[in-house]
Amino acid sequence: MTYPPNGSEAPPGRGAVPTMPTVPPQQTRGGTPPARPAAPAAPRRTAWAEGVDRLKAGATTEPGRLRIIGAVLALLVVAFGATTAWQMTDRSAAADDVLHSSQPLSADAADIYRSLADANTAASSGFLAGGQEPAAVRDRYEKNIRTAAGKLVTAAASTDPGSPSAKTIAKLNTLLPQYKGLIERARANNRQGFPLGGAYLRYANDKMQTEMLPAAEDLYTKENQRLRDDYDSATPYPWIAIGFGVLAIGGLAWAQRRNYRRTNRVFNQGLLAATAASTVVLLWLVVGHTVARSGLDSSYDHGVRSLNVLHDASIASLKARGNENLTLVSRGAETVQVKGKTEDKYNVDFEKQMTTLADKLKAADALADDGAGKRPVTKADASMKEWLDRHKDARAKDDVGDYQGALDKIIGSKQDKPTGECFDLVDQSLDTALAHEQAQFDTDAGDGRDAMTGLPVGAAVLAVLAAAGAVLGIGRRLSEYR
Amino acid sequence: MGAAKPRLRAVVGDGREDQRRGRRTVSLRGWGGVAAMAVACALTAVFALLLPLTAQRGDAGDGSTGVGGGGVAEGLQARAADCDPAVKGKEPEASLRPDGSESGAAVQAIKKRGYLSVGVDQNSYRWGYRDPNSMSKTSELEGFDIDLAHEIADQILGSPDKIRLKAIPTNERIPAIQRGDVDMVVRTMTISCKRLDEVDFSTAYFQTGQQVLAPKSSTVKGYGASLAGKRICTAKGSTAELELGDAKKKPVDEGGVPQSTDISTTVPNQLDCLVRLQLGEVDAVVTDGALAASQAAQDPTVELKGKPFTEEYYGVAMKKGADDLVRRVNQVLEDYRKDGGWQKSYDKWLQSALGPSDGPPAPKYK
Numbered sequence: 001m002t003y004p005p006n007g008s009e010a011p012p013g014r015g016a017v018p019t020m021p022t023v024p025p026q027q028t029r030g031g032t033p034p035a036r037p038a039a040p041a042a043p044r045r046t047a048w049a050e051g052v053d054r055l056k057a058g059a060t061t062e063p064g065r066l067r068i069i070g071a072v073l074a075l076l077v078v079a080f081g082a083t084t085a086w087q088m089t090d091r092s093a094a095a096d097d098v099l100h101s102s103q104p105l106s107a108d109a110a111d112i113y114r115s116l117a118d119a120n121t122a123a124s125s126g127f128l129a130g131g132q133e134p135a136a137v138r139d140r141y142e143k144n145i146r147t148a149a150g151k152l153v154t155a156a157a158s159t160d161p162g163s164p165s166a167k168t169i170a171k172l173n174t175l176l177p178q179y180k181g182l183i184e185r186a187r188a189n190n191r192q193g194f195p196l197g198g199a200y201l202r203y204a205n206d207k208m209q210t211e212m213l214p215a216a217e218d219l220y221t222k223e224n225q226r227l228r229d230d231y232d233s234a235t236p237y238p239w240i241a242i243g244f245g246v247l248a249i250g251g252l253a254w255a256q257r258r259n260y261r262r263t264n265r266v267f268n269q270g271l272l273a274a275t276a277a278s279t280v281v282l283l284w285l286v287v288g289h290t291v292a293r294s295g296l297d298s299s300y301d302h303g304v305r306s307l308n309v310l311h312d313a314s315i316a317s318l319k320a321r322g323n324e325n326l327t328l329v330s331r332g333a334e335t336v337q338v339k340g341k342t343e344d345k346y347n348v349d350f351e352k353q354m355t356t357l358a359d360k361l362k363a364a365d366a367l368a369d370d371g372a373g374k375r376p377v378t379k380a381d382a383s384m385k386e387w388l389d390r391h392k393d394a395r396a397k398d399d400v401g402d403y404q405g406a407l408d409k410i411i412g413s414k415q416d417k418p419t420g421e422c423f424d425l426v427d428q429s430l431d432t433a434l435a436h437e438q439a440q441f442d443t444d445a446g447d448g449r450d451a452m453t454g455l456p457v458g459a460a461v462l463a464v465l466a467a468a469g470a471v472l473g474i475g476r477r478l479s480e481y482r
Numbered sequence: 483m484g485a486a487k488p489r490l491r492a493v494v495g496d497g498r499e500d501q502r503r504g505r506r507t508v509s510l511r512g513w514g515g516v517a518a519m520a521v522a523c524a525l526t527a528v529f530a531l532l533l534p535l536t537a538q539r540g541d542a543g544d545g546s547t548g549v550g551g552g553g554v555a556e557g558l559q560a561r562a563a564d565c566d567p568a569v570k571g572k573e574p575e576a577s578l579r580p581d582g583s584e585s586g587a588a589v590q591a592i593k594k595r596g597y598l599s600v601g602v603d604q605n606s607y608r609w610g611y612r613d614p615n616s617m618s619k620t621s622e623l624e625g626f627d628i629d630l631a632h633e634i635a636d637q638i639l640g641s642p643d644k645i646r647l648k649a650i651p652t653n654e655r656i657p658a659i660q661r662g663d664v665d666m667v668v669r670t671m672t673i674s675c676k677r678l679d680e681v682d683f684s685t686a687y688f689q690t691g692q693q694v695l696a697p698k699s700s701t702v703k704g705y706g707a708s709l710a711g712k713r714i715c716t717a718k719g720s721t722a723e724l725e726l727g728d729a730k731k732k733p734v735d736e737g738g739v740p741q742s743t744d745i746s747t748t749v750p751n752q753l754d755c756l757v758r759l760q761l762g763e764v765d766a767v768v769t770d771g772a773l774a775a776s777q778a779a780q781d782p783t784v785e786l787k788g789k790p791f792t793e794e795y796y797g798v799a800m801k802k803g804a805d806d807l808v809r810r811v812n813q814v815l816e817d818y819r820k821d822g823g824w825q826k827s828y829d830k831w832l833q834s835a836l837g838p839s840d841g842p843p844a845p846k847y848k
Binding site: 132189195202203335399 | 604
């Protein structure tokens, strides 16, 4: 590096020799047409045009060219670093939201939905058992109401005021005490032995099925959309950053090749360091993001999708159980026409929910990717089939007027082989499956998010170093023109 | 200066534009007015042409309803030969003469099977309902209708427990009989000429009528003018709903209800009306006096208001053509009235809500 510069590109004698590349060469100013007097004649003449002219003038001399190359290289590398930091900060924040904000909120919304359906089922179970409802059923009802009320507060806290979600939450908050009031009236009347209790229970159930559960479902759908949106902003490749990276490295390579061809010197330490740093950033960016992306995608495919299907299955099983109870509470009070035949409204709903449950379990089985995820789903499926068989028995008993037999078949003790046993098994299996998929989601999404850790800061630091390297490398070459 | 000039020019240009635009708007407005008038004229013409058409169509509609009405009237006339509430001896509640013989095919089928299958209600307090706190596993359903069903089983099969009670929905009463799911329906079922086309009835075992139920403190005095401005609940498809729909079309002094009466609330089951009443969503309920009494029995703050404004009879419904069974049930009813069984059951279930009775309605025979 201490050799004199190669003759072919010897600096012209008249070249001004500023030590800093930022100082414009003197003769450029002379070359520019006088700006002031020309202003009225050409009013559009701007600083930009002047700058272009100066650059044109500067490009005629080697130090001028070197200065321009140095500035462009530094700019490219800094732009690369900046876009990397910017795009990866966005993606990292979105990945963090997936893990710590939108997925938990989506799970909360699912919990609200599930708790409400569960509370409604528990209320009808307790009602069937008679005026004095079993403590376990009452506890289940109260626990679910508490869960729903509590999660509604959490959901409200993370929702923008005035948004559709906030309105849905407000609606649910209004309906919940109304529903509870109706259930208490149903209980009070049932205790006195009045059929009016059954009418209140049906009214409460109607409020739950036609107003509250659709609102909860709506909230759940919206939170799921928010989760999907966060995924969509976390997973796309950072093309702008990658583009700048390729440009920067390409520019550095070209500058070094040019340097080599003009000076026969192979290494310029500054430019080399800049290239190395930029390559590290680009590799880190591409590999890190690919790893993060695969983690996140897998958390979506194996976690979120399974969780959604399992939540749907769980809600269907709860609704089916509630309707099964209500067939006995209200027999004959409400009917619907199905294919010209009059059918009990609740039994029709039961069958509809059981079909949904079967579909969702099938989907969950297809999505489950390991034994630990498949096992509970298979178990739930078997319990569901047993449930359907026993339900048929219960209906047959009810149809021949054996109410007590039908009641025993639905909420009876273990030796009656009641459908309640099957429902509990389905419910427990689904809980197990949900816990497994949630854990899988947490692991995958956590891995994905961790793969992005440090990337924005690292990229910024390395880019600054690379820029400094480029400037130093060019400066070294420039100093030879002193 | 250089910069100001074009700006000035631009302002001038804008002004011109504005003027031009203004003129255009004015001229447009002018044409708009003409166009609007033309459209108005055209619309008037269209209306003028179409109105007679729609009026005609309306007439046709009325006419067809008229024809329909005529059809109903003809049907009634045709049926009037054997059923007419207004003609003595042809009332719908007139049934076949009682006969204790058990040799008929329908009765024999029941005896052979060993139990009587009866369609009942389980939501009508004091008529047919389930006591959720009952500790006994055999007497699941109870009430006035259930007592009668047990009595029939006892008379035909020798034991009140040789019976299967099936809870059936209101709108399934007739299909269940026609399909043979049940031998008979004892379920606060009103005898009517229309139903006699589809099933046969025993003699009347209870007299009732549509009645108003309202809170004791309410200003509602009963059916009529005091319903002005009140919201009334009825069961969907019930006699009450039909009666009130007709009553809205009549002046108050001819047996109608005031125009301000809101009869838009209908519910799937009559008991749901009491729920709405207690929640303050309606001011009064119209239903059978018997069912209204069953509602009043579940809420001490409401009462029956005024007299029934229709006259109806409950009967035991059986399959059309099962004459031997109808005669056998009529015989059971004869005995039930005479041996005090009816009175005992009334006193047990209904007296508290309906007051002391004048005894069972006298049977009418063809």
